[in-house]
Amino acid sequence: MSVIFEVENLSLHYLTRFGNKIHAVNDVSFTMEQGEILGIAGESGCGKSTLVNGLMGLFIPPLHPTSGDVRVGGESLMNRSPKDIRQNVLSRKVSMIPQGAFNALNPVRKVKDIAADVMAAHMKGMDRKHIYERLKERFDLFGMETDKVLNSYPIQLTAGERQRSVIGISTLLNPQMVIADEPTSALDVTTQKVVIKLIFELLEKKIFSTMIFITHELPLLRHVADNIAIMYAGQIVEKGTAEQVVFDPRHPYTKALMGAMLSADAEQKTRKPTAIEGAPPNLAKPISGCRFAERCPSVKPECKNREQVIRIVGERQVRCEYAE
Amino acid sequence: MQNKIFDAVNCVRSFGHGKKFMTAVDDITFDIKDGEIVSLVGGSGCGKSVLAKMMLGLYKPTSGTFLYRGKPITDHKAHWREVQSVFQDPFSCFNQFFTIRSQLKAAFGIYKEKPSDKEMEERVDRALLAVNVKPSEVEGKYPFELSGGQMQRMLLARIFVLRPQVLIADEPTSMVDACVRANILDYLMKLKHELSMTIVFITHDIGLAYYVSDRLFIMHKGKIVEQGPPEEVTTSPKSEHTVQxxxxxxxxxREWIKRA
Amino acid sequence: MLKKYPTIKFISTRAGWYFITLLVAVTLNFTLPRLGPNNPVDIIMGQFGSGLSAHEAQQREERYLMEFGLIRMKGGEIVRDGEGRPIRTSLIEQYGSYVGMLAKGDLGTSFRSSEKVWDIILRALPWTLALQIPTIILGWFIGNLFGAYAAYRRGIFDKALFPMALFLNSFPFFVFGMLLVYAFAILFRWFPPMGGYDLALMPGFSFAFILSAAHHYVLPFLSIFLIGVGGGAIGMRTMGIYELGTDYIKYAKWLGLKESKVLFYVFRNAMLPQITGLALSLGTMVGGALITEMIFSYPGLGMAMLSAIQNQDYAIIQGVTLIITVSVLIANFSVDMFIAFFDPRVKAGIQMGKGG
Known part of the structure; x- marks a missing residue:
C-alpha cells in the first residue's frame, strides 16, 4: 500500500467583504493510502464542505489558503494557478461527487453533452464522435439504459438515474481520488442504500479506488469507511478506524455525537438520544482554547485557555489532553 | 373515550387523467386520537406528504371521507388556527427581508382577535426560550444570519407561539445533522407534554419515528401497509415493506452492505 | 391521431387557444362601444349633428348607422320600412357583419375623414415600427451585454452600473420623455421638440427629408432606448448572478470545465428569460408606443389613436385596439413556441405528452 494523498497542517480562511478572516478549516492533517475510504463527519458548519475545495486545490475567492499543504501522489496542489489546477488536477487527479444530483446537472443540456464537455475539457483534440463512443462504453457499466440516459435531459431521468449519471460524470477520467460530499443526504433510506451500492460497484470495477466520504451520519460511515475523521469547528478532533470511532469514541465531542444517534435496533431501545446543547464557536473571532470547551460535558477550567493538539490515545488521534 | 382528531374512511386521493392518472392515497382508513403522536413512515412517493396536505386541508379526498373532529375541513383559516405544520426547509418558510422576531409576531395574524402587543411580545419571548434560544440572540436578526439548525428551531418556536392543537411535522429533521435532530425531537416531546398537542410526524426514517411516536403507520404506494405501537412494528414487523x-x-x- | 405527433399536437392546441383568445378580443372590441345606454351613433350625432339641416343630419346618421352595421342592407341599398325609416339589425346580425368585414380585412371607415381605417393605420404603422423595432432590439442587446458583464465581473463596474440601470428602468418613461424634450429641445434647442419630420418637407426619399426624419428621431429613440438598456441590464445581471450561484455551475467548475464553457452555460441559461422579454416587448410595442408618440407628437399609431380618441372616432379606435391585440397575441404565441423548442425542460414535457 502506498500513500496517495497527504494533507499537512492545512488551514483555510474566507475573506469577508469587510476584510475579516473566517478561519473555516484549521490545522487539518491526514494521509490516505491507495484504496482507502476515509469518512469525514461533523455537524453542518464544521468546515467539511470548505475542506473539500481545499483538498482539490480549488480556491475561488473569498476562500483562501492560510497555510499547510495538500499533495496528491507526492505533487503539491498549493500555490498553483487556477488554470493549472483546472487542467491538471480536477477530474483527473481529484474529482468530487456533489450533494443533490438533481441540481448538479445543467437543466438545459443533455447528459451526454454535460459528460462530453468534461471529456473535451481534459482531452484536447478528441472529436465529439469519439467522445460519445467512450461515454457510451463507460455508462454501460452503470446498469442503466445507456442510450436513453445519455440522450435525455436531466429532468427526464429518475432520481436514481440522475444520481448514477452524476457519479458517472465525476469519475469519467478515472480520478486517483474521489471526494463525495454528502452524496446521499437528500435521499430517503432506500435510495441511499442504492447509491452506496453503486459506489461500491465502481470501486470493485476499479474505476476509482480511493475516496473521501463526507456526511453527518456516523452510522452510515461505519458501513462505508475504513477510517473516520470527526470534525468540529474546522478541526479534526478524532481520527481512527471506523470501529474505533463508532464503538469506542474518546473525544467528548465524538461521544456526544454517538449519544445523539438514533437506532431502531432492539438492544438500543431503552436509550434516548441526547442532544448537544449550544452552538459551535464563531470562527470569525480568534479562539484561544479548546473549541469544544463551551459545550463539553467534561470541561475543565483550563480548557478554555489551552489550545488542544492532536495526541495519540488508544491507537487513534484525539485532540483533547484529557481524553483517555 | 378519547376524541378523534382525524378520522379517515376509505379515503382516496388521485391526480391527473388518462395516462397521467395516479393514485397518491389509496383507500386508507385510520383515525388519530387526541394527544397522540403518530408517525407516517415511508420512502419517497409513498403518499405520506399528500396525506399530510389532506390533514392541513390543502387537498380534499377524491372519494371516501376525511374528517377533522368529526367534520370535513371547509374553512382553511379556521382550520389553521387549530392545525399547524413545520416543514423540511426552514429557509423557504421565512421571508428573507423581515426580521425573525417580526415574523414570529406576525404569526398571530391567524387569530380572529390579536392579543395585546405586550402579550404578543411576551409569548414570542417564551416561545424562543422554549426552544433554548435567548430572545437577545435573534433580536434584529434576519433568517440568512442564522444556521439551518437555528432556523429549524425558529420554525418550532412559531409553533410554541401559536400553540395549535395539532401539529403536522413534515420531515422536519431531514435537512439537519444528528445533534440538531436530537434537539428537535426533544422539542416535539415538549410540545406534546407541555401543551398536550397532537402531533403527526412524517419521516422516511423508521428509527426516528420509533423514538417519538405512540403509533406508527407504515406507508407504501398510497396504502398503510402496517400500523401499531412502535415496539411491535419494529420488533416483529409483519409487512415486507416495514422489513425493508x-x-x-x-x-x-447490524450488517448493512458488504463491501467487496 | 395526433397522439403520435406530440409536437404537432402541442402547436395546434396552443394555436387553437390563441385563436379563441382572438375571438374573445374581437367580441370585446365589438361589444364595448355598444355597452352604453346609447348606441355610438347617437353619441356621435349628439356631438356633431348640431347645426346640420334635418336632411343632412339624417344622411349623416344613416351613414354612421351603416358603418356600424346597425341597419339592414340589401345590394348596397338601405332596406327601409313603410315610413322610409331604415330597419335596425339585431345584435347577432351586427356581430356577423362586423366579423365578416374583419375577415375581409376591412376595419371600417373613419367617421371624420371618410378614409378607410386600414389606410390610416398603414400610413401610421411604418413610423411606429421604424421608431420601436430598432430601438427595442438595440436597447435589449446593449442592456444584456452590460448586464452579462456586470454579473461576471461584479466589482466596481457592477456597483456603478446596477444603480444606474435600476434608476433608468424604474423611471416612468413618459416623465423621462418629457425631461428629454425639456432639456434637449427647449433648453439647448439641439433637437426639435415634436413631430416625425419637418412639416415643410414632403415625405419621400429625398436627402433633406431623411435628414429631418433622423433629426426628429433622436429624442424619441433615446427615451425608449435608455429605458430598454436599463431593463435589459437588470434582467441579465440578476439572471446571470443567479445562474453563477447554481449547483450545476459549481459542479462544472469542480469538474474542471474551461472558464469559457462555464460562461457559456451561465449565459445560455440566463438568456432564455431575456429572449422571452424581448419578444414580449416587441409584441407590446404598438401599445407601448402610444404614450411616447403622444409626447413627441410622432406621426405613428399612437398619434392616430390620440387624435381618434379626441375626435371620438370609434372606427379608428377599434381598428388600432385590434392591431394592438393581434400583435400582443402573436408575440405571446412566438414566445410560447420559442420556449417550447429552445428550453429542453419544456420541450421534454411536450414530447412526453404533457404539453398543450
Whole structure:
C-alpha cells in the first residue's frame, strides 16, 4: 500500500467583504493510502464542505489558503494557478461527487453533452464522435439504459438515474481520488442504500479506488469507511478506524455525537438520544482554547485557555489532553 | 373515550387523467386520537406528504371521507388556527427581508382577535426560550444570519407561539445533522407534554419515528401497509415493506452492505 | 391521431387557444362601444349633428348607422320600412357583419375623414415600427451585454452600473420623455421638440427629408432606448448572478470545465428569460408606443389613436385596439413556441405528452 494523498497542517480562511478572516478549516492533517475510504463527519458548519475545495486545490475567492499543504501522489496542489489546477488536477487527479444530483446537472443540456464537455475539457483534440463512443462504453457499466440516459435531459431521468449519471460524470477520467460530499443526504433510506451500492460497484470495477466520504451520519460511515475523521469547528478532533470511532469514541465531542444517534435496533431501545446543547464557536473571532470547551460535558477550567493538539490515545488521534 | 382528531374512511386521493392518472392515497382508513403522536413512515412517493396536505386541508379526498373532529375541513383559516405544520426547509418558510422576531409576531395574524402587543411580545419571548434560544440572540436578526439548525428551531418556536392543537411535522429533521435532530425531537416531546398537542410526524426514517411516536403507520404506494405501537412494528414487523425500511437504515450494530 | 405527433399536437392546441383568445378580443372590441345606454351613433350625432339641416343630419346618421352595421342592407341599398325609416339589425346580425368585414380585412371607415381605417393605420404603422423595432432590439442587446458583464465581473463596474440601470428602468418613461424634450429641445434647442419630420418637407426619399426624419428621431429613440438598456441590464445581471450561484455551475467548475464553457452555460441559461422579454416587448410595442408618440407628437399609431380618441372616432379606435391585440397575441404565441423548442425542460414535457 502506498500513500496517495497527504494533507499537512492545512488551514483555510474566507475573506469577508469587510476584510475579516473566517478561519473555516484549521490545522487539518491526514494521509490516505491507495484504496482507502476515509469518512469525514461533523455537524453542518464544521468546515467539511470548505475542506473539500481545499483538498482539490480549488480556491475561488473569498476562500483562501492560510497555510499547510495538500499533495496528491507526492505533487503539491498549493500555490498553483487556477488554470493549472483546472487542467491538471480536477477530474483527473481529484474529482468530487456533489450533494443533490438533481441540481448538479445543467437543466438545459443533455447528459451526454454535460459528460462530453468534461471529456473535451481534459482531452484536447478528441472529436465529439469519439467522445460519445467512450461515454457510451463507460455508462454501460452503470446498469442503466445507456442510450436513453445519455440522450435525455436531466429532468427526464429518475432520481436514481440522475444520481448514477452524476457519479458517472465525476469519475469519467478515472480520478486517483474521489471526494463525495454528502452524496446521499437528500435521499430517503432506500435510495441511499442504492447509491452506496453503486459506489461500491465502481470501486470493485476499479474505476476509482480511493475516496473521501463526507456526511453527518456516523452510522452510515461505519458501513462505508475504513477510517473516520470527526470534525468540529474546522478541526479534526478524532481520527481512527471506523470501529474505533463508532464503538469506542474518546473525544467528548465524538461521544456526544454517538449519544445523539438514533437506532431502531432492539438492544438500543431503552436509550434516548441526547442532544448537544449550544452552538459551535464563531470562527470569525480568534479562539484561544479548546473549541469544544463551551459545550463539553467534561470541561475543565483550563480548557478554555489551552489550545488542544492532536495526541495519540488508544491507537487513534484525539485532540483533547484529557481524553483517555 | 378519547376524541378523534382525524378520522379517515376509505379515503382516496388521485391526480391527473388518462395516462397521467395516479393514485397518491389509496383507500386508507385510520383515525388519530387526541394527544397522540403518530408517525407516517415511508420512502419517497409513498403518499405520506399528500396525506399530510389532506390533514392541513390543502387537498380534499377524491372519494371516501376525511374528517377533522368529526367534520370535513371547509374553512382553511379556521382550520389553521387549530392545525399547524413545520416543514423540511426552514429557509423557504421565512421571508428573507423581515426580521425573525417580526415574523414570529406576525404569526398571530391567524387569530380572529390579536392579543395585546405586550402579550404578543411576551409569548414570542417564551416561545424562543422554549426552544433554548435567548430572545437577545435573534433580536434584529434576519433568517440568512442564522444556521439551518437555528432556523429549524425558529420554525418550532412559531409553533410554541401559536400553540395549535395539532401539529403536522413534515420531515422536519431531514435537512439537519444528528445533534440538531436530537434537539428537535426533544422539542416535539415538549410540545406534546407541555401543551398536550397532537402531533403527526412524517419521516422516511423508521428509527426516528420509533423514538417519538405512540403509533406508527407504515406507508407504501398510497396504502398503510402496517400500523401499531412502535415496539411491535419494529420488533416483529409483519409487512415486507416495514422489513425493508428497517433494513435500509444504516445501523451501527447490524450488517448493512458488504463491501467487496 | 395526433397522439403520435406530440409536437404537432402541442402547436395546434396552443394555436387553437390563441385563436379563441382572438375571438374573445374581437367580441370585446365589438361589444364595448355598444355597452352604453346609447348606441355610438347617437353619441356621435349628439356631438356633431348640431347645426346640420334635418336632411343632412339624417344622411349623416344613416351613414354612421351603416358603418356600424346597425341597419339592414340589401345590394348596397338601405332596406327601409313603410315610413322610409331604415330597419335596425339585431345584435347577432351586427356581430356577423362586423366579423365578416374583419375577415375581409376591412376595419371600417373613419367617421371624420371618410378614409378607410386600414389606410390610416398603414400610413401610421411604418413610423411606429421604424421608431420601436430598432430601438427595442438595440436597447435589449446593449442592456444584456452590460448586464452579462456586470454579473461576471461584479466589482466596481457592477456597483456603478446596477444603480444606474435600476434608476433608468424604474423611471416612468413618459416623465423621462418629457425631461428629454425639456432639456434637449427647449433648453439647448439641439433637437426639435415634436413631430416625425419637418412639416415643410414632403415625405419621400429625398436627402433633406431623411435628414429631418433622423433629426426628429433622436429624442424619441433615446427615451425608449435608455429605458430598454436599463431593463435589459437588470434582467441579465440578476439572471446571470443567479445562474453563477447554481449547483450545476459549481459542479462544472469542480469538474474542471474551461472558464469559457462555464460562461457559456451561465449565459445560455440566463438568456432564455431575456429572449422571452424581448419578444414580449416587441409584441407590446404598438401599445407601448402610444404614450411616447403622444409626447413627441410622432406621426405613428399612437398619434392616430390620440387624435381618434379626441375626435371620438370609434372606427379608428377599434381598428388600432385590434392591431394592438393581434400583435400582443402573436408575440405571446412566438414566445410560447420559442420556449417550447429552445428550453429542453419544456420541450421534454411536450414530447412526453404533457404539453398543450
Amino acid at each position: 425500511l428497517l433494513e435500509d437504515i444504516p445501523d451501527v450494530n
